[in-house]
Every structure is written in structure tokens, then in C-alpha cells.
Amino acid sequence: MSAAVRVRGATKTFPGRGRAAGVTALENIELRVEPGQFVSLIGPSGCGKSTLLRLVADLDRPSAGSIEVFGDPAAKARVKQAYGIAFQQAGLLPWRTVAANIRLPLELHRFPPARRHARVAELLALVGLEDFADRYPDQLSGGMQQRVAIARALAESPELLLMDEPFGALDEMTRERMQGELKRIAGETGAAVVFVTHSIPEAVFLSDKVVVMSPRPGRIVDELPITLGTGSAADDVRESEAFFRQVSAVRELLHGVPGAAPRGVDLR
Amino acid sequence: MTARSLTRVRALLLGLGGIVLVGVAWDLYASFGPDAGVQLGGVLVLPRASATAMPSVGSMFGRLLDPVASGPGSPLLLTAVIQASLVTLGVAALGWVVGIVVGLALALLMQRFRTAESALLPWVILSQTVPLIALAPLVAGLISTARVGGQAPPLWVSVAIIASYLSFFPVSVGALRGLESPERAHVDLLRAYAVGWWPTIVRLRFPASVPYLLSSLRLAAANSVVGAVVAEVAIGMDGGIGRMMLSYAQSSSGDPAKAFGPIFGAIAVGLVSAGVVALLGAALGRYRRAEATA
Numbered sequence A: 001m002s003a004a005v006r007v008r009g010a011t012k013t014f015p016g017r018g019r020a021a022g023v024t025a026l027e028n029i030e031l032r033v034e035p036g037q038f039v040s041l042i043g044p045s046g047c048g049k050s051t052l053l054r055l056v057a058d059l060d061r062p063s064a065g066s067i068e069v070f071g072d073p074a075a076k077a078r079v080k081q082a083y084g085i086a087f088q089q090a091g092l093l094p095w096r097t098v099a100a101n102i103r104l105p106l107e108l109h110r111f112p113p114a115r116r117h118a119r120v121a122e123l124l125a126l127v128g129l130e131d132f133a134d135r136y137p138d139q140l141s142g143g144m145q146q147r148v149a150i151a152r153a154l155a156e157s158p159e160l161l162l163m164d165e166p167f168g169a170l171d172e173m174t175r176e177r178m179q180g181e182l183k184r185i186a187g188e189t190g191a192a193v194v195f196v197t198h199s200i201p202e203a204v205f206l207s208d209k210v211v212v213m214s215p216r217p218g219r220i221v222d223e224l225p226i227t228l229g230t231g232s233a234a235d236d237v238r239e240s241e242a243f244f245r246q247v248s249a250v251r252e253l254l255h256g257v258p259g260a261a262p263r264g265v266d267l268r
Numbered sequence B: 001m002t003a004r005s006l007t008r009v010r011a012l013l014l015g016l017g018g019i020v021l022v023g024v025a026w027d028l029y030a031s032f033g034p035d036a037g038v039q040l041g042g043v044l045v046l047p048r049a050s051a052t053a054m055p056s057v058g059s060m061f062g063r064l065l066d067p068v069a070s071g072p073g074s075p076l077l078l079t080a081v082i083q084a085s086l087v088t089l090g091v092a093a094l095g096w097v098v099g100i101v102v103g104l105a106l107a108l109l110m111q112r113f114r115t116a117e118s119a120l121l122p123w124v125i126l127s128q129t130v131p132l133i134a135l136a137p138l139v140a141g142l143i144s145t146a147r148v149g150g151q152a153p154p155l156w157v158s159v160a161i162i163a164s165y166l167s168f169f170p171v172s173v174g175a176l177r178g179l180e181s182p183e184r185a186h187v188d189l190l191r192a193y194a195v196g197w198w199p200t201i202v203r204l205r206f207p208a209s210v211p212y213l214l215s216s217l218r219l220a221a222a223n224s225v226v227g228a229v230v231a232e233v234a235i236g237m238d239g240g241i242g243r244m245m246l247s248y249a250q251s252s253s254g255d256p257a258k259a260f261g262p263i264f265g266a267i268a269v270g271l272v273s274a275g276v277v278a279l280l281g282a283a284l285g286r287y288r289r290a291e292a293t294a
């Protein structure tokens, strides 16, 4: 079976404007994400995490190297709708209700109305927003908006979920609750997830594998497989000795990156 | 009553109060101002307050209920003004709609093709620097050479074209800005959905442009009313409020209040057109949510 994501030797250089030099955002990235695997990308601000995610999503093209999603080139995978995506800002359309926002991909891809309706109801239940179907985004809290965005990303049951700091704008309490929910949802749907974050505990809590990146030009410093006791409650996991140990391990990897730690990495 | 509707009522009362105040000031000056006006060094700095120059507000409205002319069978001035206003309103509305269609088409073209934007936008802007007075006879001349079923098109066609010429501009500029207004995350999202240009327009760019469009439509409505009135005068189209204004003003010495009838008519036409846009805005309320909360 082919990997969910396979990045081979990807380099991304943004051309400079006028006489400014170009920026090499990513250099020679190798990454493999297995089906159903939860992988976090962590690294200092500007190290190219978003760029890497955008390459996988085919929102941008690599300058060199290749990217495959479930065995297809990224461009083909996008056309085939092989992934769902969620951004830092929830990115909901303000003129659409919660239900209509979740329905958007189904509308665009011409699902029959009856199936649309059933699917939206299912997704609303999945993210616990059944009572808010007819609200508009500006009537929701940040956490609720992000849940709508996740439901929208899951609408077509993708095998791969791409998420760029989806909880970045949330307060700590909401954030931990959302992490728990995402973990549950990822488990229930069996989707592979590529998750960009600034928070070490978040990465450790959620992931099967944490990928640590170095600042410009963005390279992968190391990959750390995460093993936490499965089956226990979220709070117990966060209090466990294994959790702290692996948080420290990621932190050390990040500190090992010269000049990385002070810039934008959340060491909480 | 919510705080918001209270401020609305307040704004309405203040607006009405302002209008009444102007009327009262007019009447006070008309009654107590010097009939010859006030001259400073041979320059008239305050207008003549004689009854022929400044009829009282009351007589302006009173005149509306008298016949247009003294002859038998002459309709009330009010009826004539309403009729003329409807003619102008109709032509202006036609020009408005044509202007919207043309403006939107240009905006879509410019949004779709960057080169079209560089090629068209200067012309769009340049087009508005041609004075209306120069343009009107030109358009009328061109249209009069056209033949529809062997006949020259009626004059109102030229008037509507000139009205649309003034209204397409704010629409094209506003719509282009609106179509370009979606955030990058939204554009990326639709690209991730692998949909083409048109679905992106329909689901994202067009809805996002509604707040921009509404203010453009308001401007376009005002422009097409002004364009229609001026074009009527410049081209010599009878039946509308523009011609009526001109001919009544020429006979104002004997019947000063009469000339104000068509002016009220023009104001009414402007108010109706603004009202239509306001209704449109209310109907499109949900597309302005971001505007309201931001």
C-alpha cells in the first residue's frame, strides 16, 4: 500500500522581488506519512511548515523534488480530492450558516441533495454543533468556528487531513478540549493527519510521529515516534511520565537547532 | 427598542430636522431679507429676497396643487411633475441596469485576465474624464444615425446610454475591488476543492464583493439620475424632468414657485433610486455580515 504522503527531495525557493535575493523556504525535505498516521510538523516561525503543507496540498509547486499523495502526484491528488484541509483562521464564509459552510465542498462536488443533508447532519453531530446549524460564523466562538472548519475538512471523508495550526488562535482550555476532540475524530475516521503546530505538548499529545524542522532554509532535523499509553483519558495522558519525557525530547531537539528556540516556538 | 434602532430613529429625526431648518431659514430670509440682496463692492453676496426670486416654501408646495397653465383642461402641476419624474426615473433605471451589466462584465473580465485589467482600466478611468456636455451630443448624433426597422431610435435611447455611461464606472471599479477582496485562505480553500474559475466567482468572489457592490450601486444610481437629467437637457428629449426644469425656469419671472416643482421631482427621483439600493442592501443582509462584525 502506498504512503498517504511521500515527499522526496522537495525544495522550495521563492523568487526575490526586484533586487532582493530569493528565499529558500525548504531544502531537500524527505517525509513519509503512513495511512492513518498522525504526524505533526513543529519548528520555529518561518521554517517552512506552512509551505510544506501547501506543497502537499498542491496550493504551491516545489522548485525541485516530488510529492505524492496516496501514490498520485500532488496535483492529481488535489483534483481527486484526496485530502481535506483546515487553516489557522477557520476560514469560514461569513455569509453562510454553519450548515452551509460544512455543505460547501459537497455542493461544489455535486453531491445529491439528500446525501448532502444526511452528511451535514452527521458532521454536525461529530463536532457537537447540532444546535448551531443555522448560526452564522460571527455568532460562534473561536473554538466553535474551528470545529466547523474541521467538519468541513472532513465532509468528503478524506483519507488525509492537512491542518495548519488550526488551534493557534484558541485559548489554552479550548485548545486542550479541541485536541482531545481531534484525536477522537482522527481515530474514528482513520484518516492520516499532517498537523502543523507551534506547541510541543500539542504535537506530542496528538501525534504518532513528530517531525522537527530547522529554521531557514527549512530542513527536517529529526523525526520522533511518539508512544503514549493508549486508551487512557486525555488528562491522564497529559499527566503521564511518558508524556513529559517525550515533550522534553522534542524540546531538546528544537533547542539543538541553532537559534531556533527563542523565535516563535511555544515551549509550554 | 434596541439601542441600534434608537440611534436610527434619532438619525431620522435629525435628518428631518435639518431639512425643516433649511426651509425655515429660506422663508425667514425671503420675508426679512432685503429685496435687492446685499452688495459688497458691486458683488452680490446675498441673494435678492423679492417674491419672484425667492418664493416661500409654502407657495412652492401650494403651487403643486394648481394647474400647470391657465388654459382649460390643464393638469395639476403635481400630476405633470410626477409624470415627468416617472419618465426620467424609467430612463435612469434603464441606464442604471445597463451600467451594472456592463460594469460587472468589465470587472469579471479584468478579474479573469490580468492583461485585460492593465489594458482596460486606464480606458475605464479615462472614459469618466470626458465632460457630459461634450459627450451627450456625440452619443445622440451616433444613435440618430442608427436604424432600427428603418427608423432612427427614439431620443430616450441616447439618454439611457449616457446614464449608463456614468453608472458603469463605479460598478466596474467597485466590483473589481470586491472580486479581489477574498482572503487568501478562502481562495486557497476553493483551489483545494479543485473547482474552476466560475464556481469560485459564484461561491466566493461574488458574495464577497456584495458590500463593495452596494456602495457602487448607490453611486451608480445617483450618477444615472444626474446623467439622465443632464442628457435630457443636452439632447433635447421632451417629457422628462430635465426639460421641464429648463422650460419652467425660463418662465419663472411670472410664476416663480412653478420652477420648484420639477426640482422636487428630481429630488424624489433621487430618493426613490437611493431607496431601491437600500432595499437591495437589506435583502442582501447576510452577505454584509463580515462588514457588520468587523
Ligand SMILES: Nc1ncnc2c1ncn2[C@@H]1O[C@H](COP(=O)(O)OP(=O)(O)OP(=O)(O)O)[C@@H](O)[C@H]1O
Residues within 6 Å of the ligand: A014, A015, A023, A024, A025, A044, A045, A046, A047, A048, A049, A050, A051, A052, A216, A264
Ligand atoms: N508566497 C511567498 N513568497 C515569498 N516568500 C514566502 C512566501 N511564502 C512563504 N515565504 C517565506 O518562506 C519562509 C517559510 O514560510 P512559512 O510560512 O512556510 O513558515 P512557517 O514555518 O509556516 O512559519 P509560521 O510558523 O510563522 O507560520 C518564510 O521565510 C517566508 O517569508
Ligand SMILES: [Mg+2]
Residues within 6 Å of the ligand: A049, A050, A051, A164
Ligand atoms: Mg505557517
